[in-house]
Amino acid sequence: MEHITLLIGIVIVTALVFDFTNGFHDTANAMATTISTGAMKPKAAVAMSAVLNLAGAFISVEVAKTISKGLIDEGAGIQPEVILAALVGAITWNMLTWLAGLPSSSSHALMGGLLGAAVASMGIGAVNGDVVVTKVLIPALAAPLVAGLAAWGATRLTYRLTRNVSEEQAGKGYRAGQITSAALVSLAHGTNDAQKTMGVITLALIAGGALAPDAGPPMWVVVSAGVAIALGTYLGGWRIIRTLGKGLTDIHPPQGFSAQTSAAVTILASSHLGFSLSTTHTCSGAVMGAGMGRKGGTVRWGTAGRMLAAWGITVPAAGLVAGGAALLAERGNVGVTVVAVLGVLVNGAIWLASRRQPVDHTNVNDMPEDSAPGSRSDAQDAGVVAAAMSAVAPPPAGTVPEQHGAQDEESEHARTKASVSGA
Template sequence: MEHITLLIGIVIVTALVFDFTNGFHDTANAMATTISTGALKPKAAVAMSAVLNLVGAFLSVEVAKTISGGIIDETAGIRPEVIFAGLVGAIVWNLLTWLAGLPSSSSHALFGGLIGATVASVGFDAVNGDKVVMKVLIPAVAAPIVAGVSAWAATRLTYRLARDRDEADTAKGYRAGQIASAALVSLAHGTNDAQKTMGVITLALVTGGVVAPHSDPPLWVVVSAGLAIALGTYLGGWRIIQTLGKGLTDIRPAQGFAAQTGAATVILASSHIGFALSTTQVCSGSIMGAGLGRKGGVVRWSTAGRMVVAWCLTLPAAGVVAAGAALLADQGTWGVTAVAVLGLAVSGAIWLVSRREPVTPDSVQEPESAVPAEPVGVVTAALQAVAPPPAGPVAPSTVTPEPAPAPAVAATS
């Protein structure tokens, strides 16, 4: 076996950078609803998620095998430059969607980057089309639907079982369940997404003759990929957490518990059989299903529509960027250097733009005084029933005044 060359070393570092962006991009998958309902403080939530992502990275290598020897034919003349270009395309798309606060798929960004770079450099024959369809495209369509239907059914069942109980009391129990289910999602995320980086690094090692084709990821690859995604998770992708936790639907503890449990089940089952699905799409589908499962619950379809557009664009957009990077990298050392410089410049520009309107941990959780288990109108009506408001002009408030007198408001609410 050959030693690791400088180029392969650059590919490995770039893969770990992608893994890091995957971590903070996808933190919302596990923790958005837990944070938004107040079950956990933001920083405690991401710390717990980081640890469990690291643990999950050691549980399986089936998804890594799908990446390293599944969608790309590792014997078709794939060179490290191609993998490097694919990773750059995936990183750029990850950062762009993070800036926009869109929970797009880091997994599909990686697949699109690898496929686009491979096609541009080697040709379509180097892509295993049947594996792409069976293990990427079909799960991409089916997984969020299955997760959404499961979360909808679980939410309906949860509210039916608790219909004779006080919602404020049951919310405490559901918050505890949210913590447990969020931990399960984090563990599942580690078993699925960390392995994708392991697969890319293993593919780079195979192309450089460092390991034999169809090899399992070496232990140091597993450890480094797990640490990179855990570190990214700990930093928290607050922009996307805000979108999933508060921008898609109004989630209450019972719904959060149902959504996370359904998502974790789908992700773990897929990891076991080697489906490299998008945990982002699964969790988004679960949240929408939970939003529709509560009587009176709504989904903000404008936000959901933007997310679906981002999902559809991810594979081709990352592929186009990676294809351009691959054509440039094929020119030799100066081309690889140019791709690296351009990638760093674009990433730096995105970060600078993000500083203009930063999203902090304080932005993604309701204040302590908020009562997430009850709508504001119910609380206001109850207070009005006990102590009717004085006659005369009323100061403006965030609640739209009703034309009917206070008792009628109470009855309506």
């Protein structure tokens, strides 16, 4: 830990803050379906996920090497203040999408922040385009499709295997499977996402001369990144858990098991290959695939459309914020101070806005069956949904009534189950 200057120390702390936000932003990936179906109580679910996130951080460092060595050309001379700007952009986008309850990608927010800050500071030549395409963009497109198709097939198979078993008995049988598959997703999330912070810290240490250019992440970096993401996971990203567990489709235990297992296999395979994919994209794709895999099941495409729109603008949005921050940070100590202060103020304001209509383990399963205001008489639930989604776009006219009219019986069953299994 020699030659760690004050600036590099600030970058390390900021990277761990990003890791913390990554934890609570992405808890839904592992636990949304498990909580929404009642397989586990909310607090127990996030506690288990946190422990396994920590364990997963020690499995591999291949993704960390992609971040620290492959994405940005080390020869371009990236500076610690540029990395700080990238992290501020990523954290800000994470907080905004968390406030809206949208399961967007923390990974792509970080990628966008790094790319935007690097281009603003050093030009487009600082980016290794082939690495971006092969290890980031292609996995971003392929992972949700692969996980979605796998979850669709697995859901069809599970319902076929249990076609002569009552729904109540099948649900009890799949509860243990859901817990096991959720644990596997949590382990996979720690393996893939904690490494991204390890990679950023390693990149900062290399940029500051504290590590050799070809060095991997030191053990203290691995430990601190694992602890930070685990703490964030334990807090529970309740807003996004609500959207992914209740707002995207009606998930039954066999679907939850199929979605989580498909997502975990996809994430673990990608981590082994060093692909920096989005666990959010993967798990969301699996949930949609599971939703379509059950006979009579549907996806709420209004919610899915807002989620996909957030996916599309994550990289450029985080990149623009990070690019502006990089231009400020390069002006010396004053610029770095301004970036840090603005980052604290903006993200503090986002957190204060979230306190107006808090979501926690006591009301995480209160999402109305349809995501448009006015779909139910419960004004409080409608207000929560409107607040969460107003930052993006209203649902297309006519979408919700068509879905609701086709699934009155299914929605009634889901509401009854939610009232029994909710925290």
